[in-house]
Amino acid sequence: LGRKVLVTAGPTQEAIDPVRYITNHSSGKMGYALAKAAMLRGADVTLVSGPCAIEPPPFVKLVPVVTAKEMFDAVTSVSFEQDIIIKAAAVADYRPANVYEDKVKKHEEQMSIKLEKTDDILGYLGEHRLPGQFLCGFSMETEHMLENSRAKLAKKNADMIVANNLKVAGAGFGTDTNVVTLITADDCRELEIMSKADVASAIVSEILKKMC
Numbered sequence: 001l002g003r004k005v006l007v008t009a010g011p012t013q014e015a016i017d018p019v020r021y022i023t024n025h026s027s028g029k030m031g032y033a034l035a036k037a038a039m040l041r042g043a044d045v046t047l048v049s050g051p052c053a054i055e056p057p058p059f060v061k062l063v064p065v066v067t068a069k070e071m072f073d074a075v076t077s078v079s080f081e082q083d084i085i086i087k088a089a090a091v092a093d094y095r096p097a098n099v100y101e102d103k104v105k106k107h108e109e110q111m112s113i114k115l116e117k118t119d120d121i122l123g124y125l126g127e128h129r130l131p132g133q134f135l136c137g138f139s140m141e142t143e144h145m146l147e148n149s150r151a152k153l154a155k156k157n158a159d160m161i162v163a164n165n166l167k168v169a170g171a172g173f174g175t176d177t178n179v180v181t182l183i184t185a186d187d188c189r190e191l192e193i194m195s196k197a198d199v200a201s202a203i204v205s206e207i208l209k210k211m212c
């Protein structure tokens with residue numbers, strides 16, 4: 001392969017105070033499997049990963065990050081040299097607008113936390129793409145998966161969106177299997193249920209096919 005591939009994986013954590021944070025159920029398994037699949041084909045792989053409890057694959061450059069902002073900075077500082085970027089990370093869409101310096105004590109019956117939008121990393125990459133660079137995003141939906149994912153493909157100026165429906169058995173968070181649909185501007189292909197390793201290999205094959 002001899003290409004440079006950047007994969008993002010895992011969740012991000014957005015601090016509320018020194019004790020608590022906002023995150024999601026991403027395990028990192030799909031992203032780590034993608035990094036491994038690209039490495040096995042001889043790519044020079046950088047894996048930008050949010051906090052995960054799994055072993056990173058060997059022979060990839062691991063860049064650990066915690067927040068969406070850190071992931072944005074880590075990705076955009078090397079994105080210009082990548083041939084393929086696969087954004088499997090479940091990046092927080094919002095973070096607390098203010099991070100409390102001290103632990104928040106309980107007082108009222110109800111309390112709210114003001115949130116602000118994070119920067120859309122894939123959206124940024126789509127706006128600043130290099131000629132020939134392939135951008136692959138992920139889309140996790142619980143309803144209207146195809147319509148929403150096609151909208152994301154266009155909005156974020158990506159080449160491919162790997163969509164999965166959280167409500168389908170064997171798909172989504174924490175599982176070792178996944179059920180995904182590969183969506184490009186002119187194609188839409190649902191893969192049968194398979195291991196995340198096999199899904200990763202199929203995604204890498206599809207990207208290479210689309211690039212030539």
Ligand code: CTP
Nearest residue numbers: 087088089091118119120121122137138139140
């Ligand atoms: N993504 C990103 N930066 C963000 C949020 C998401 O790069 N701040 C990327 C994810 O890594 C994924 C894709 O965008 O590849 C889809 O993420 P998702 O959160 O499902 O899409 P949104 O556009 O945020 O749409 P919605 O919130 O309406 O589902």
